[in-house]
Amino acid sequence: MYSINKRRLGGIGTVAAAAVVLAACSGTPEGGPGGGGGGGEPAPEGATTVEFWQTNYTDEENEWYEGIVEAFNESQDDVHVRLTVVPGDAWDQRMTAAQAAGNAPDVYTQSYGNIPDGARTGQLHPLGDLIGAEAWDDLQDNVRGMVSYDGEEYAYPLLVEPSAVLYYRTDLFEEAGLEGPPQTWDELEEYAATLTSDSVFGLRLAQNANDLAWSTWGYQHNVAGHLPISDDWSEPAATDEYAPLLQAFQDMFEAGSIPPADGLAYPDASTFGDGEYAMMANGSWAASQLLADYPDLVENVAVAPMPTFDGGTGQTTATLGGWSLVVDGNSENPEAAASFIEWALGGDVENVLPFFEATVYSKVSPRESVAQAISESPDVEDVNPFNQVIQEEIVPFAEPEPTYPFNVSLAMGEAIEAAMQGTDVDQALAEATEKIRVEIQNSQLAGTGPGA
Incomplete structure (x- = not known):
């Protein structure tokens, strides 16, 4: 069993643990107790509040999400993100009800297969002009295509993982x-x-x-x-x-x-x-x-x-599935919501590395800079001896789901x-x-x- 190593990277205090349990990429993650997460403290006066719903994942992944929200909130006073963790088996019902009532969250987790339909029907807000070119250009081409519809980006990806x-x-x-x-x-x-x-x-x-x-x-x-x-x-x-x-x-x-x-x-x-x-x-x-x-x-x-x-x-x-963050098409604060997504997923490499450490490199980063940083880590193959074969012999030939x-x-x-x-x-x-x-x-x- 690997030891638990607490690190502070890019302003995020997170536990990087190898002791993780399963979270499927393409199916709905197993539910757990819903409720609050990071960002529960009061918003600074004058700050724009962004509601963020996250599907319930493993404890290690949930901890990373909570940590990234807290770190973002601590990094500035203009935008305050409030996180809610939603059980996987309740997600569709709660999201449908929220969208029908006009109070859907500003930001939420989304699988790749649902992005085109959400873009086509106006459920998702385009992000191409709200997130900087440097973040987009850092994505692998095939994954950038997975978050795009009709030439416009509608999501920013966190991870991909082959299904077989x-x-x-x-x-x-x-x-x-x-x-x-x-x-x-x-x-x-x-x-x-x-x-x-x-x-x-x-x-x-x-x-x-x-x-x-x-x-x-x-x-x-x-x-x-x-x-x-x-x-x-x-x-x-x-x-x-x-x-x-x-x-x-x-x-x-x-x-x-x-x-x-x-x-x-x-x-x-x-x-x-x-x-x-x-x-x-x-x-x-x-x-x-x-x-x-x-x-x-x-x-x-x-x-x-x-x-x-x-x-x-x-x-x-194999096909590539995984998870991204999107902005709801009816969000009243799309710029503020996108600023969080860019900071959390498309910004400092050190903000994202703890996620892949916590999941013992069993998931793949779609960002070139993050993938490079992971490849240069001296203990990747010791932590996950399967990583090299998956990265070199399976992922490059996998099709999007x-x-x-x-x-x-x-x-x-x-x-x-x-x-x-x-x-x-x-x-x-x-x-x-x-x-x-x-x-x-x-x-x-x-x-x-x-x-x-």
């Missing part, structure tokens, strides 16, 4: 005579069967339609070269090119290499940590859980990109689940096609996609 990394037990591989990770899905099936025994299953993948819907985006890219809807969102595209993916799930389930659902969500790595699996697909965030809760296991764990269907390297096998309505993704998740449970693959894809067609009609998606 292959974690595998090197000791069990050695016992089974397997060298290195599988390179193709055919090999993944073979390895999973070889590693399965009376006490260990070969592979843990997402196990229900909801998790399959988003955790397989990278695999869908890889097997078909596209996602299951046309670029302009006018037609379903759940073609038979997806058949090898559904067939792989079906074959491994029938072989007993992947078991019936264990009741845990895809982002939870605890059953792998407990020794129930020889391989596991999970996001980069799972590293923090393994390092914190299973330190004795880590020396026997390695990571690799998920295999590709043709065995090639440098291909998409899709921005179409989740029902499109859910149609594919349900098709994969059905195939896994024995439904004919062609039938499962046909049912997905019809569900996507209905979603296109119901949500009037035709012609609204990025390729229109």
Whole structure:
């Protein structure tokens, strides 16, 4: 277990701890008690008050958010930020009610997949002219595109994290005579069967339609070269090119290499940590859980990109999700709100580094300057031995998570689940096609996609 190191960086007093628990990037973080956070002290006389809602994350992440709010408030007297932490399972209801009543927070956390729709409908305020060019130019190009719509930036990002990394037990591989990770899905099936025994299953993948819907985006890219809807969102595209993916799930389930659902969500790595699996697909965030809760296991764990269907390297096998800050489209104080975002996320590198330290570098900074500072830290690989592979072999080839309505993704998740449970693959894809067609009609998606 790593020690807790209290540091003061860029005016932020924060605990940088390796003992963290899981927070998924693409799903809704687990809820906790709501209520106040940083900025609870009275605002200075004459200061503009900015309301900030933050989704509830891990204790370490919550502490960083509270610290950054307090540090910002202490740094000047013109803007006072008041933080509220909202449980993940209450977020949609509370935000919808607040927006309907006209009292939505000025600033809030937002996942990348929701940015385009928020920009298109006016729910988000454009930030391009409210945050300085230096902060924008520091972003990696692909992530800047993820926070932009129609040539304008609508969010400033804190982190990205790939949705799919292959974690595998090197000791069990050695016992089974397997060298290195599988390179193709055919090999993944073979390895999973070889590693399965009376006490260990070969592979843990997402196990229900909801998790399959988003955790397989990278695999869908890889097997078909596209996602299951046309670029302009006018037609379903759940073609038979997806058949090898559904067939792989079906074959491994029938072989007993992947078991019936264990009741845990895809982002939870605890059953792998407990020794129930020889391989596991999970996001980069799972590293923090393994390092914190299973330190004795880590020396026997390695990571690799998920295999590709043709065995090639440098291909998409994961999507990038993560979190950003946005300004509400009806905020009465957009300049003040944006000044906080720029200071907190786009300003001094030393303000942001504690976040990545606290999460044991299991998340990736989209800022070039922050990524460089992390790479120069002498203890990164000691703290997180998985970091280099994830940074160099997975992140550069990951695609942004899709921005179409989740029902499109859910149609594919349900098709994969059905195939896994024995439904004919062609039938499962046909049912997905019809569900996507209905979603296109119901949500009037035709012609609204990025390729229109």
